Amino acid sequence: MKRIILVIVLLVILIGVIVSFLAKPEPDALLKRARRKFDAGQFDKAKPELLKVYQRAKLSSGPRCEAKIFYATCFVRENDFVTASRELNTFIKEYPNSFWTPQAYFDLAYCYRNLNNLPAAVKLYHLIIKEFPTTAWAKYSQERLNELKSK
Secondary structure, eight states: OHHHHHHHHHHHHHHHHHHHHHHSOOHHHHHHHHHHHHHTTOHHHHHHHHHHHHHHSOTTOHHHHHHHHHHHHHHHHTTOHHHHHHHHHHHHHHOTTSTTHHHHHHHHHHHHHHTTOHHHHHHHHHHHHHHOTTSHHHHHHHHHHHHHHHO
């Protein structure tokens, strides 16, 4: 009788774990799914999932950071430069030393250019070159500055 009760209890626990796993996918799985939608250009479908990853992942985790930058980038790709600039500024404040930070600055400069704030964009291009000189973003920033000088 004790074995039957033990088996039943273990089955109930196992079923609970399976149901909770299926009901709430882990941040890594959610991020992977969201990135597929992002890569397919389905930004309206990627954004809610990226936001879920950001909310569910541990504070200083890679998935949380990546979800935040791709969430902001969705707005850039949708040409919603006001929202994108707000989200990118939030990302930069939260993750000043992330792998993604130079890209966030570059995308923010792009937003400023499209919002007709050229001085702010130029300032960011210079910041990227100074603070992240070995990245591709520094090269791209120099190219944008050269384009602006030639106009």
